[in-house]
Amino acid sequence: MSASESLVPGAVNFRDVGGLPARAGRTRHGVLYRSGNLAAVEAPGAEAFRRLGVRRVVDLRSDDEVAHAPSRVGDVETLRVPLFLGSLASFFVEDLSLTELYRLLLARSGDRIVTAVRGILGAQPVLVHCTVGKDRTGMTVALALAASGVDEDAVVADYARTESMLPAWRNAEVTARVRAAYPSARNLEELATRSPAPVMRGILDEVRAQHGSAEGYLRAHGMDDGELALLRRTLIAE
Template sequence: MSDPEVPGAVNFRDVGGLPARAGTVRRGMLFRSGNLARLKPAGTRALAALGIRSIIDLRDDDEVAHAPSRLDGVEVHVTRLPLFLGSVESFFSNDVSLADLYRSLVDESAATIVEAVRGIAEGTPVLVHCTVGKDRTGVTIALTLAAAGVEERAIVADYARTETLLPAERNRKVVARLRALHPDAVHLEELATRSPAPVMEGMLAHIAAEHGSVAGYLRDSGLEPEVIDALRGRLIAE
């Protein structure tokens, strides 16, 4: 099945259909995307038609102020859960690798990730988004799917798809702007445009080494076992 058409949204897709140990992910339950600041009227109509009732916005205050979501006519509850520690700009200034960024997210922002997963478990059909839908959204969706029992290879493949869905012209402009600010940055293009499978595989391996599994990580970070059970029940069709 093709990705839903939501005019004005970037990197929008339904993660339904991915294989899990006990079945497949239900369609129409969990969506992911970049920001909703450029939705056209046809986009808001398409979003409403998908039946989404909850949106989890992982952006910080500055990002939201700069690019507010266009949701006129969509009856939806929006929960703000800023996920990054520090500004997005700081990651380019510090020239961190994507692998280090993800490790920092799961190690230092576990409480926020738990709240996002809880919101998904309690609020489906739900859309999770950040600015591009690559890193914060990618990590949150990956951990949600892993906790629900989705096969790791499918989680990694869904994450890796993102860089194929980012418009080339967008990438060119973003990289040029950032390169002017950080001419010597080694990881700039990876941070701005890439979603390499080995990075997600490494993040999941790090969690497994520290907590045994993603479900173990979420439990260790405060998510109740019954919420994980509810998540699996909502997302997985046997």
């Protein structure tokens, strides 16, 4: 499989989060998947998705995004957890950097991030996705992995990998469309196409400074110790 080839044809950035090093072992294969939306999946992709045996989808998109790009993988339990409290357009209007966007997610959507992480528990394999699988998915998966004891370098690398998974044609098309709508936005290419490792490392540093750890962040927004222990047992093979 090439760097940008998706595990499920038609689904951008679809991949398994298994095999990452952790304090107590490695993340399990075939338990947690992450991706962009499933709106362009056709018969071969739907069959590949079916073979993975996904039992639950955690969809982090807004109502408008779901209406515009409904999933096409058949009937599967779906937990809707819209993470953005503002519209996608507003982030380009405000010309936020990725770091600023992620800080807003941490500050405003902590209870929703916890709901999404809880969605990983109890029904695996599970897929967490948004539109591109970069920002909302990146933050949710990074916090879940870090709280489970995955090595920080591996958490950061998994986030950064998205950039190599986005096809060049997609990036060119999206960048041109967004630039036409928001010609003065300086951060649009970063928001639309980038996942730089230093951004996630900086965010994890801020989480640690404010909450002690990713576990502390999730605990501060409603997860209890039993759920955090179950998350570790679910994701990590010793």
